[in-house]
Amino acid sequence: MIQKNRLEGGQIDTATLLKFKFDGKSYVGHEGDTLASALLANGVRLMGRSFKYHRPRGVLSAGSEEPNALVQLRSGARQEPNTRATTAELFDGLVAKSQNRFGSLRFDAMAINDRFSNFLTAGFYYKTFMWPKTFWEKVYEPIIRKAAGLGSLSLLDDPDVYDKGFLYCNLLIIGAGPAGLMAALTAGRSGANVILADEDFTFGGRLNSETFSIGDDSSAVWAAEAVAELSSFPNVRLMVRTTIIGAFDHGIYGAVERVSDHVAIPDAGKPRQIMWRIYTQRTVLAAGAIERPIAFENNDRPGIMLGSAIRTYANRFAVAVDKSVAIFTNNDDGHRTAADLHAKGLKIAAVVDVRANAPLSMDFEVLQGQVINTKGRLGLTFVDVKLSDGTIRTLDIGALGMSGGWNPNVHMTCHQRGRPRWNESLAAFVPGDTLPNGMIVAGAANGDMSTAGALHGGAQAARVVLGLKGSMPKLPTAEDAPIRLTPFWYVEGCSRAWLDQQNDVTVKDVKLSHQEGFRSVEHLKRYTTLGMSTDQGKTSNMGGLAIMAELAGKTIPEVGTTIFRPPYTPTAIGALAGRNRGQDFHPKRLTPSHKWALEQGAVFVEVGNWMRAQWFQKDGETHWRESVDREVLATRSSVGVCDVTTLGKVDVQGMDAANFLNKIYCNGFAKLAVGKTRYGLMLREDGIALDDGTAGRLANDHFIVTTTTANALPVYRHMEFVRQCLFPDMDVQLISTTEAWAQYAIAGPNSRNLLEKIIDQDVSNGAFPFMSCANITICNGLRARLFRISFSGELAFEIAVPTAYGDALIRKIMEAGAEFDVTPYGTEALGVMRIEKGHATGNELNGTTSALNLGMERMVSEAKDSIGSILSRRKGMNRADALFQMGVKPLDLSDDVPAGSHLMNADGPVDAAHDQGYVTSACYSPNLGHAIGLAFIKNGSNRIGEKMRLVSPLTGVDVAVEIVSPHFIDPQGERLRA
Amino acid sequence: MHNLQTITALGGKTPRIDVFDHITIIENDSVALASVTARMGREAGCYKVLQKLLGVVPETGRAVLHNTETGFYMGLDQWMLTAPRVSHELIADQLKKLFGDNASVTEQSGAWVCLDIIGRAMPDMCERLCAVPVRQMVAGDVQRTVIHKMGCFVIRCMANDQLRILGPRSTAATLHHALMTAATSTA
Amino acid sequence: MRYSGFQVIKQALNNHKGWKPAWRDSEPQPHYDIIIIGGGGHGLATAYYLAKEFNGKRIAVLEKGWIGSGNVGRNTTIIRSNYLLDGNEPFYEFSLKLWEGLEQDLNYNAMISQRGILNLIHTDAQRDAFIRRGNAMILNGADAEMLTTAQIKKRYPYLNTEDARFPIKGGLAQHRGGTVRHDAVAWGYARGADSCGVDIIQNCEVTGFKIKNGKVLGLETSRGFIGAGKVGCAVAGSSSRLMAKADMRLPMESHVLQAFVSEGLKPVLAGVVTFGAGHFYCSQSDKGGLVFGGDLDGYNSYAQRGNLPVVEDVCEGGMAIFPAFGRARLLRMWGGIMDMSMDGSPIIDKTHIDGLYFNGGWCYGGFKATPASGFCFAHLLAKDSPHPLATEYRFDRFERGRMIDEKGMGNQPNLH
């Protein structure tokens, strides 16, 4: 396989042959190639199709600003759409496909759009497709959607892993061209902690693309030596293949390191990419500059490229885009390209320069004129040049370099809303005055377009930001050509002249946008989609701006600029997500009995980050209801045990502990006796219930506060707020002990009998009545805590031991309880029993319910101040028709009363206007033998016994129910006091 | 004496050890922990006891590592004291006796999983886990931070290649998994 | 000029010479009957309905920058009416009905696309809450359907149901929900209002109110004083700043909400999908970009940009349900300023100043509300009484204790 356009030299390793496929055809390239350079070397110019008109597209650039040569890289689950061939590093076995074509790349059926382009101008779709009304979704839009988009996803799970990482430095240098390298050398020698990052796979930037020398070496060799010195510094971290994607607040930068994108498949366990968060004190932005195209008729054919790109392919990659080349330029840099190509032995058909004072050359012809049109269906064949004397010359060439001047790469200076400033001599925007904190810009990015200027700027920047004393380091001699440029944006009278080659935005579209009143830059962008393509307008915005300025009779800065937003280049969503996906999306919190519960065949359920046993399936049980009913009945008839460790526990100590609880609970705690526990309701300051739970007093200055599982964190935060911000002088100390204790609820008539077998103290009703709490010991001496509280409504205890003993304790309980058939129960049974008992949980404490709604208004003490008490008394929260928590039961006991259903008057209409409330929680009560529910009902407390209609049109429910007390079982509470 | 057996945070009868060429991850099951918070107006008294116990009151962001009783800073006037579990099973009671009303003492032994990371790749691994400037830290530096959404203490130990991570005990398996993947990807 | 397919062809054949500006760039007159401050979606819609439905005359819209430069052009373009509470649901359903006829009404194709919105369910408690919500929607005349995981999987086969940390237990769908081309909404209303004689005045910043004896007389602007009979404020993102000029403190905080778009991709996502166990929602634009977002950054901000933690949080949510999106690339991120109210619901009300009216506090739900907000605000301005569907959106609801708190988060705006 011969590479017909491969030249001598360059920075590629011709010794290593790399095989790759593009659109099924096999080619070879070398180590050091990009996919684009390898394809060009093989004589492939056509690489894609444009978005709207499906025009043939080849490479425009040699960098990450590439708008055209986007390919689908790799295959199967690793298929990756819209990858720039110009940055894709060639590896052996690489497979790529062209995109956005219907049929083959050469014969794209959708190219028909180009014929009708005159009807498909900017914004045409806003003016049509409106009739008939129903046709948009049904007909027009599906067609548009199908045609839209560029590459496709495989829709298979991304098989690669991505890491996150965190780095710290004194100085971050973005870009390793002359300015960046010089800044790094200066800073590195000073001993500062430096990170030097470049998106390319080798350092050097433009130095790798140029032929001139620095000192006595070629620029590329100088770069290599600089890198060698930098690698010897322990205080310098060199990061190739690393794109700084954004400058965020306070010196935090996002960086994506492509660890494995240059190999076929990442090594096992190794990340494809690492998303680094870099914390730096100072930043030198040395991101270089991007050359501008020129707009002329049919300037979008494959083979028409940025002049600097043709130069890069020849010098760095040893590739001739074509053997016969011409340059269209408005500045001296175009001539440099011609000279380099000539030196490589290519035929320079002509340098077409718009300037009258263009420099002449011995080696090639320089024409004063303009390119007015081009030919070549799938690639450039001819260009027509109109000379200054009006005559037309046709050049027979396969490559045309456009050299419209350079735009400093100001992208990252805009990330914190900084606005670039217009520079007349460069005819370009340069960094403005408001830069991200700690950032300084150097080199071409700052408008220093010569190599000498870049080297000096880099060194100076490092000195300034690091405040280095001493004199400027000695800089090598280097190219220092002045900028000689005559601003020139588009050829007079051109119409189908491309500005945004990816989105097919032409000069004609900009004119139409102006004609229809879309004249501000943002309107221009949004109406024509100029600069909305995957390169974010890096090569297209300026041209559009310039033309709009001329049409509006304003200067370019008057029309304004569009600022850039992160990321600098498109970033894999997988990299931004990192490891937190699949099962690792959130941490798993396991309870102390988890290992044991697994052995028991428990079915687990997510409760926040906790994994709790939902029920314990026994052999022969085929439906979850069987397990749950069994657990409930066994508990109420004998004894059950449940892991309640997940409830939040806060250790409250200090001389003011009781006063503090008086503030956070709406009911009183000051007089709670030592050894006693009390139910407490916490309100938010707006008077709505925040959380409920119990607080036990272990000593005068020591309470244990429990919260619901879901609210453990917010309640702790709230308590700290009250402590630190509202009552800063209270002697009270808080610390969460949720994790420190394994806690089990033991409930049922036999719970005391079971307990007596394992604990060392007397827990008879006399010695340890309802709502008692104490520090005790179990099994001859293990420290433990015992609370006589009941969520189930049965005689019940909660016993806690240090977490490490949790596994041993549950096994002990099961062993000791065997004679009572002790039954472990899960969250479902827990839920059934609390509904039977009428206890509220998250479904009721939903952030909109007040104490009144919960039937607890009397708990809100008038005698003292507590958080939320004042606003809980607002009229609107205390209306007669307020919602009250009640119970509902079906009239036909075989009916369900599902949660989420709405209550309607038995004989009234069924609509929102007549809504009477809704069911918050529901279950089947194995004790009552029918479904029951808790509900919020307007004026509910006065409607006991009323027949109502329960409807859920969503799920097809419509049953007759009766309003009853929410306490379905043991309303007098005799069991729990037994 | 009771006969209840503990299990480790990772669920084993004995602590888990994972050995790689470049790193070793050790589950350390032998520390007893208790938090100590100075009572308001009793700070001086509290410092005195700490001084006696540790030789010095741990400063902000610092740990005292050399004694059998070691301690590190948790927050303003709040410290975590640690000691060998064999000798200090009842660390909270023992400390409460010493501090009396000068401090609030809370048992924390069961609340944390302790994982020691030892090996040359320790800094590289730490960089992939949390926003802590591990290379700038010196022995005895402590930071509380987040590792994959888990609030952890990160302690730079005496040995230059050792890091100690205390994480919520209930998330021990997740935390260990995070360490293992980081170890593999830095191998 | 009327837009139509025929017109497009006619103009094309005439080389597009005939197209006129979509709206006049008006010079301010000395006095207007009604001035709307804010040339965003809500302001332009208000002006349009004032002129068209309530035959208002001498109306102007003042915009400090270019029209549509605010949140109407910085959102994730979703429309829906899947609300729970009485104060909200009828209003948003009215809005959705207006969307359904908007293009014909405005003669402008805003690409209103009812491809459906789906809220995923991950816990039983969440299901109970969504059933309650779905019922509230239906009882208010909106559409809602409960989907099983299998039904969802059929629509989105690549949805992660196998390896999910929080399993997907179904979803609440509203098939009439969907997306709209956001900029086109501003342009369509501007063109519509303009054709009804409304003056649209860009680059005209309000610097102060002229208020005498508790009555508003006009506005000081960057283009001089402009007299007004009534003034309606619809400046999402700047509400507190603007009303401070009338010495008002509002029940709201301004927060940044980030939004994201990927590179263009061939169609993968038909409708809007919302993750219920993390912060992520996503749709795909007609151009092929995945448009997605998540939670607020969480701190007060007027900076129109956010920070990395939320970017990463959102992408984690995305990868949790769509692991196939990992190799798609995020192209652009931006931030909008949300006026987050104290109960998560908006305000459309008179102020204590005679002739000064306020519309704001839309949190991150303003875009979908645009038509109804404009209509109801126009009603209030024209008739001095609230539109029947917006009677709860009053300033005094907080003091009276009649909050409209969909999420139950209370008086902490960044949690709504």
Next chain:
Amino acid sequence: MIINHPLLGQRDSSEFTYLGDAKLIERPDPDSETATHDFYKYAYLRDNPAGWHKELWFHEAGDRSWLVVTRNTLTHEISKVEMARDVAREKGRRR
């Protein structure tokens, strides 16, 4: 963002949880005649300035201290960070 904790130094803001305007420290007198109205203003009305803003952050993944951060809502620049407890005392709050 980075919050320069008065005790712990520079910490990533992702370790913190945000509450809102630091005026929330100034809880009104519950015994005042106008308590209900005062609490309404306290709980619901905000200055919401475009510029410097004193606000409350909780170091949730750190030392559990509440901080008063003075931050510019236009630029996110932070000029001052104090322990909320000290600020509360300055405002005369006690037990």
